[in-house]
Amino acid sequence: MLQSPRSRGPSPKRPALSGSASFEPSGAFDPTDADTAHPVLHPGRVAVITGAASGIGAAAARELAALGMKIALADLPAALPALTALAADLADLVGEANVLVVPTDVRVLADIVRLRDTVYETWHEVGVLMNNAGVGGEEGTSLDNLSAWHAVFATNVLGVVAVQQTFVGAMLHQENPAMVINTGSKQGVTNPPGNTAYNASKAAVKSLTEGLAHELRTRAAAGGAGSVSAHLFVRLSSSSFFPRPRPLLHLANPSPSPGWTYTGLTGAHSGGAKPAGAWTAQETVRHMLARVAAGEFYVLCPDNETGPEIDQLRIMWAAADVAQGRPALSRWHRDYKALYEEYIREGQALASEGALML
């Protein structure tokens, strides 16, 4: 895990455990820069975005339109007013003929097929498929609220698979390369206690997107036609949106409040200023596009509270639960609290010296 060339004692150099990390977002992806020109994130190519009426999806639509891409906006029929308003803004950027609004419930296969057919009949290709629609849903714990599990899996898992299966076959038949970006969550990687149903749904998105990436590259290596890459966009959700674990279900306090992207899913629709720890959806999307343009599969998004080194340490700690046979979710286990905190302190100290090797 942590590989330190020496063992460390307490050091005044060590940053505070809950210090406010500041991490500058990656620069926006710039298609006019010859060094970063990208065959998919490119003027004139087509982007299809589910969950486009709000938050990350809407920000992605704006950013991709700003690149000169044609945009198909898909969201629930109930979100039509928001989709229409966004489409009007995008039309100012790219022209009315380059924006489509297709009300689509990703839980309904006929809707997804209609979305695909409308896009191909209009523009004959898809460059970016942003498979982003998702719900937080009611809290679904391990012991109750089966209906919450059904609801969150219907959109976050089966909806993602249905969109992927409906589009990717067609994208593979295109001459030009294309990409699929599935929106997961760090909650599907580190599994913080709370909304277990949501965590499990996002763990499934991680798993199914890894499988997709493998199948696509195996197919390409075997000389299969078409070139489609897959990417997993991983955000951390707000602990204020997802309730804290109940006292009886955990023994140690969860870590300091994690950062997040301020969107409809995390309370932005109730008004108020963006909390300092959160990134805006635009910052998140710009970071994501820069990483995807660089060819990365796992796109982890930091924010103003949680820098990339903390993310890496938390992920390594979670993986070590499995590899070392520790109790499940030991990060929140009172017997491991001191060890975990020491691990994070040491990792941060090494990171600040440029010596963190994971």
Ligand SMILES: NC(=O)c1ccc[n+]([C@@H]2O[C@H](COP(=O)([O-])OP(=O)(O)OC[C@H]3O[C@@H](n4cnc5c(N)ncnc54)[C@H](O)[C@@H]3O)[C@@H](O)[C@H]2O)c1
């Ligand atoms: N905001 C965060 O911090 C955060 C963190 C981790 C993951 N995510 C993920 O990011 C994605 C986007 O969420 P957001 O934060 O922008 O939230 P948001 O609520 O602002 O946007 C989600 C959009 O998905 C749409 N949607 C929901 N169910 C749908 C369905 N069945 N069919 C079509 N559209 C549907 C909603 O109407 C909404 O417009 C989700 O997959 C979410 O799980 C967000």
